[in-house]
Amino acid sequence: MPPMKLCIMKQDILYIDPQSYGNLAAYDYNLLTNTQKDILYIHSQKYDYKAMNLPGKPWFKYNKLHSSLAKVLSYALTYAKIFCLIMCWRPRIIHVQWFKMPTFDYYFYKWTKRLFRFRLVFTAHNVLPHNSGKRYQSIYGKLYAICDAIVVHTSCTKKEIHQMFHIGKEKIHVIEHGILKIPVDIQRYEQSLQLYRQKYHLQGKIVFVSLGEQSPYKGIDLLAKIWTQNKELYDNDDICLLLVGKQKEINLRQVANCKNVIVENRHIPNDEFLYLLRAADVYLLPYRQISQSGALLTAISERIPVLVSRVGGLTDPLKIAPIGWEIDKLDEKGLKEALMSIIKAPKKIKDIKENFQAWEKVAEHYSWKRIGNETTKLYNTMIGQS
Structure with missing residues (x-):
């Protein structure tokens, strides 16, 4: 500038x-x-x-x-x-x-x-x-x-x-x-999105995503623990977990060994953040503490359904319109139940994505x-x- x-x-x-x-x-x-x-x-x-x-x-x-x-x-x-x-x-x-x-x-x-x-x-x-x-x-x-x-x-x-x-x-x-909107070259986006889907074998799967800093305050350690301990998650060929971003005070080596989990410990530029976000079916925000999340509002701008914990203002958009799910209680049982309810009802993901009136209502509010x-x-x- x-x-x-x-x-x-x-x-x-x-x-x-x-x-x-x-x-x-x-x-x-x-x-x-x-x-x-x-x-x-x-x-x-x-x-x-x-x-x-x-x-x-x-x-x-x-x-x-x-x-x-x-x-x-x-x-x-x-x-x-x-x-x-x-x-x-x-x-x-x-x-x-x-x-x-x-x-x-x-x-x-x-x-x-x-x-x-x-x-x-x-x-x-x-x-x-x-x-x-x-x-x-x-x-x-x-x-x-x-x-x-x-x-x-x-x-x-x-x-x-x-x-x-x-x-x-x-x-x-x-x-x-x-709501945060990341500018993008449409032609490059279409090419990159296809490459990411092929690279990570995402076709035909329910794709759960967390991007950016991977840290305990975001609840990523709890998510990793649940995934590695439950066969319905780690041995399920119909789902995929994508954790891409710099790791801070967290060890994700064990969950990275799961066949349906991709972990990359690196900084993500803005354009790649957007490409990976658009490959998601559900964006995960099981935060332990937060006031409000820029990642949440970026996911909303791309009309990606969200799974959020009841901290700070994470549930506020869901009070405006049904664009995702809340975790009843942020512990191993509560997070597992939330994930399993989504996996067992894949049609709801499609219904949320196609509820244009709900997304417009949220966009107008923010x-x-x-x-x-x-x-x-x-x-x-x-x-x-x-």
Whole structure:
């Protein structure tokens, strides 16, 4: 995204996302192109979505480095540039998407707010970072306290932040996560989809899929355990399990030995994510913890039926229309029963895929135009308070 000359206006907004690549780049693009405000977008050099018709600065490069020390120094230097920009530009609002170094971020925003008196908005995609336990609970309490507004994607996340950190409900705003659509070359897609079906021997099978990071917080260890211990799953030629993505704090070697399971421990680029997703009959989200999932909303955009656990906002789309299944209880028995109920009724998969009215209803609810309008209203309120 080429840098553009800035129009220096006091009501303008800095939108900062250190993690802007993959689904997060798609999120930023869809939100910002539907928000009617003057915004400068500070993002990662790894940004890999469509170019936006608004000013952008690809300043974050820490996530292209390997050394931990180099990452820390790079992140701090980027924020030194941001400090200079704030000093010269004096924005009314700074909207942050991720705190990658929470202690550093806390002191940076605490002191820059005192110096320059902007309003700080933070989007809490999750209450606390994934797989972190209570390690960051104290510092996130301080971060939430200095924010003037916190955006969350579900009402249950709002309730959790309110109860855990004693943050006033009036400061927490529910603005849902929109449906993520990955752009694709149709001709290349058709060729690649056929190649994947042949490579993984997917023809004529019920294909269960989990893509992206494979991790315990996503419940993938539980899924792998159930699959390897139940003959109805591991010895069934009519089904296939596809687990493709980088593995984090998880060992999938045993399930990879099952004849109907494909495991690939590697990063998936956006286009391949889409090709593999479209090969799925059911997308699996047996999460132990989550606020909302970009993968869920990408699956919905491709009209892939989903199997979800009852955490965070995963079941919210199913309350709008019957586009998948819920896991009654996320344990070995509950997940196995959910999988077996799908396997025993393959016609229901077809019925869900062809329920066009249901998919349209969900798409309308999660439209980016509506989400952009709600974000614009929040910005206007914050500017009015400054």
